[in-house]
Amino acid sequence: MSGESSLKIARIEGIATSFPVKQGVTLGIGRAVKRDALIVKVTTESGLVGWGESHHGRCPGAIAQLINTTLRQLVVGFDASDVVGVWSRIYQRQLASHGMGTACALAMSGIDQALWDIRGKAVGWPLWRLLGGSRRPVKAYAGGISLGFQPPAELVDEVAALTAQGYRAVKLRFGDTVARDLERLAAVRAAHPTLGIMVDANTGYRPDDVRRAMPALREFDALWLEEPFPPQDERSYRDAAALGGVPLAAGENHFTRYEFNRLIAQGAVRVLQPDLSKTGGITEGLRIAAMASAEKLDMHPHTSASGLNMAASIHLLAAIDNPGYFEADVARENLFRDALTTRCDQLDANGCVLPPDAPGLGIEVDEAFLAAHPVIEGPAYV
Ligand SMILES: [Mg+2]
Numbered sequence: 532m533s534g535e536s537s538l539k540i541a542r543i544e545g546i547a548t549s550f551p552v553k554q555g556v557t558l559g560i561g562r563a564v565k566r567d568a569l570i571v572k573v574t575t576e577s578g579l580v581g582w583g584e585s586h587h588g589r590c591p592g593a594i595a596q597l598i599n600t601t602l603r604q605l606v607v608g609f610d611a612s613d614v615v616g617v618w619s620r621i622y623q624r625q626l627a628s629h630g631m632g633t634a635c636a637l638a639m640s641g642i643d644q645a646l647w648d649i650r651g652k653a654v655g656w657p658l659w660r661l662l663g664g665s666r667r668p669v670k671a672y673a674g675g676i677s678l679g680f681q682p683p684a685e686l687v688d689e690v691a692a693l694t695a696q697g698y699r700a701v702k703l704r705f706g707d708t709v710a711r712d713l714e715r716l717a718a719v720r721a722a723h724p725t726l727g728i729m730v731d732a733n734t735g736y737r738p739d740d741v742r743r744a745m746p747a748l749r750e751f752d753a754l755w756l757e758e759p760f761p762p763q764d765e766r767s768y769r770d771a772a773a774l775g776g777v778p779l780a781a782g783e784n785h786f787t788r789y790e791f792n793r794l795i796a797q798g799a800v801r802v803l804q805p806d807l808s809k810t811g812g813i814t815e816g817l818r819i820a821a822m823a824s825a826e827k828l829d830m831h832p833h834t835s836a837s838g839l840n841m842a843a844s845i846h847l848l849a850a851i852d853n854p855g856y857f858e859a860d861v862a863r864e865n866l867f868r869d870a871l872t873t874r875c876d877q878l879d880a881n882g883c884v885l886p887p888d889a890p891g892l893g894i895e896v897d898e899a900f901l902a903a904h905p906v907i908e909g910p911a912y913v
Pocket residue numbers: 731733757758783833
């Protein structure tokens with residue numbers, strides 16, 4: 532590195548990308564017809580390039596526009612290694628007041644990831660080392676958009692294929708009807724007595740559904756019940772936690788340490804799932820991890836969609852003292868994972884993943900893929 536001035540930020544680009552899904556799963560919110568992603572590219576005056584990922588927020592073009600206009604003007608000229616300074620500038624000048632809330636949090640997350648990528652590349656260190664961790668194995672579960680509302684026997688077969696790959700934990704999709712959800716859970720548990728099983732209702736439950744489901748979740752030893760309700764419905768989370776039973780999980784729709792501060796203080800949610808492409812990036816992920824550590828809570832980051840956010844999550848998990856699971860995306864169709872970026876989610880014999888060892892995030896991005904897959908406007912679920 533030839534001096535700090537070489538890390539001055541010269542360019543920031545938000546690049547929205549989509550691909551049509553051929554065999555989309557049907558969730559409570561509809562049938563998937565496409566997948567979106569938003570990649571952030573930051574270039575320094577010396578020509579170093581950092582890559583990051585912002586969650587698409589179901590409107591990737593809008594998040595890209597925010598990055599390419601307002602946020603670009605706030606950040607160009609900053610030193611790329613000043614991740615805290617850039618974060619604070621965006622927060623104070625945009626997010627804190629009249630700043631489009633969620634959209635800004637998503638946008639700044641991708642910028643922050645790209646700056647950490649540059650920091651690592653500037654000194655030749657992988658992110659896990661830069662963050663003070665080691666290249667230790669991180670336990671993984673099979674999650675992402677899969678394991679849908681198929682008949683129990685088919686689901687058991689799908690889970691068997693995942694355990695054959697080495698997974699020791701899987702997350703089942705809930706939010707169909709309580710009876711059918713529990714029928715699937717019972718079938719998977721019967722076939723796999725020692726498997727770690729999480730369940731995710733994707734905000735599709737009502738308080739009475741949780742009351743009916745809890746005894747069976749306990750009986751079948753589910754590790755957690757994820758997002759039974761929308762994140763704003765704090766009353767229902769409180770009532771559900773009072774039922775006892777398995778822990779409640781949430782956090783993929785919570786933004787910045789301020790929302791996690793409230794979430795932790797309320798005490799209803801004991802499994803924290805910040806998404807580093809949504810909650811404010813790696814910088815904010817570290818702050819949330821520290822707060823969670825003091826409360827003896829583990830971090831189980833939500834991840835999607837490309838190798839960039841997956842790598843960021845694995846690096847973080849290898850560098851904090853309260854790591855939980857890495858969420859692997861086992862969807863059949865994910866070109867962002869398979870073609871846009873290099874992979875970092877290979878399982879070892881113990882069902883764990885290792886953080887990449889190349890400098891920064893350690894992930895390569897195929898710019899030809901981005902050029903060939905422009906954003907498809909419109910809803911991803913119909
Ligand atoms: Mg979820």
